[in-house]
Amino acid sequence: MTNELWVIAEDSAALATLCGAGRALGLPVRAVVLGDVEDAGAYGAQEVLRFATPVSGLVEDTAPDVAALLEERQARLVAASTSPTGTLVAGRVAARLGVPLAAAVESVEVGETLTVRRQVLGGMAVRTEQLAGSAAVVTIGAGTFDPAPRGEAAEVAVETVAAATDSGIRLVDTQVQQVESVNLAVAPRVVSVGRGFAAQEDLALAEALAAAIGAELACSRPVAEGSGWMAKERYVGVTGAKLKPDLYIAVGISGQVQHTSGVDGAKVIVAINKDKDAPIFADADFGLVADLYEALPLLTAQL
Numbered sequence: 001m002t003n004e005l006w007v008i009a010e011d012s013a014a015l016a017t018l019c020g021a022g023r024a025l026g027l028p029v030r031a032v033v034l035g036d037v038e039d040a041g042a043y044g045a046q047e048v049l050r051f052a053t054p055v056s057g058l059v060e061d062t063a064p065d066v067a068a069l070l071e072e073r074q075a076r077l078v079a080a081s082t083s084p085t086g087t088l089v090a091g092r093v094a095a096r097l098g099v100p101l102a103a104a105v106e107s108v109e110v111g112e113t114l115t116v117r118r119q120v121l122g123g124m125a126v127r128t129e130q131l132a133g134s135a136a137v138v139t140i141g142a143g144t145f146d147p148a149p150r151g152e153a154a155e156v157a158v159e160t161v162a163a164a165t166d167s168g169i170r171l172v173d174t175q176v177q178q179v180e181s182v183n184l185a186v187a188p189r190v191v192s193v194g195r196g197f198a199a200q201e202d203l204a205l206a207e208a209l210a211a212a213i214g215a216e217l218a219c220s221r222p223v224a225e226g227s228g229w230m231a232k233e234r235y236v237g238v239t240g241a242k243l244k245p246d247l248y249i250a251v252g253i254s255g256q257v258q259h260t261s262g263v264d265g266a267k268v269i270v271a272i273n274k275d276k277d278a279p280i281f282a283d284a285d286f287g288l289v290a291d292l293y294e295a296l297p298l299l300t301a302q303l
């Protein structure tokens, strides 16, 4: 078994994330792509093997064939994304290979054994786990590592591999859910709103600040999942998006660890909160103890 990272990706965003993980871990990457992944050869993998979408129409049904290929190639460390498809494939491949599966890891140490670190207890703690045996499958979330840039390395040819297994399932219908398309993980500046905003229309204050500095808008979980003022794709934290922006401005956010663990990679955190004892100030590089309704218009006007 060799020390390289085999990645399984169902789209180019997952491929960029997983190839970025390989770079960060200092491991050469070999990729298995499922279905039609745009520019699959352009993210720095040394080899790209493609499984066409199987007759079932579900790319995750390639898992038995992917597992057989990885076994033949003596893959030691395999990574998929934490997306629903990535998680499904990772679980099936790990079961077929008879190796442990570690979900949503933040780091992997490759020695005689594999050791992973991941958040537990809703982000309250980080656990280090040594995995039994010498091979494993892990899943890695977007934003955990910087994504590999497209086209920086020389492009490799994509080789198509025939899938032999028929799961017997047929895709009958697909209804596209209307979700907001936002990729916070690559935004250099983010203005994030919390329950300090009293009404949905007041978010216009944060939108104006974001527009003034060219930032994306994000939020705490209650703003997305509780009040439904913003799309779920925009909430940050242990169960939401994990970001590493250059600038993160938290407005009316208390700063519970479940939120701040999503931005602990931010270069600069600015907090605006009217409570001087709010925990967010412990994580902030710059803090403004102020009522957001007074501070935001003044701040935006200065920019």
Ligand SMILES: Cc1cc2nc3c(=O)[nH]c(=O)nc-3n(C[C@H](O)[C@H](O)[C@H](O)COP(=O)(O)OP(=O)(O)OC[C@H]3O[C@@H](n4cnc5c(N)ncnc54)[C@H](O)[C@@H]3O)c2cc1C
Binding pocket: 121, 122, 193, 194, 195, 196, 197, 219, 220, 221, 222, 223, 235, 236, 237, 238, 239, 240, 251, 252, 253, 254, 255, 256, 257, 258, 259, 262, 272, 273, 274, 275, 278, 290, 291, 292, 293
């Ligand atoms: C298992 C688990 C997972 C979780 N995952 C996440 C997650 O991924 N992301 C996440 O965000 N949360 C998550 N949570 C919820 C988290 O614990 C907090 O409840 C949540 O982050 C609080 O959101 P908030 O800061 O917007 O609201 P609050 O905690 O209510 O804070 C509002 C803040 O606004 C300030 N404020 C009020 N009015 C004003 C004003 N006029 N001007 C300025 N400041 C004002 C207040 O002083 C307060 O600090 C999770 C919880 C659990 C149990």
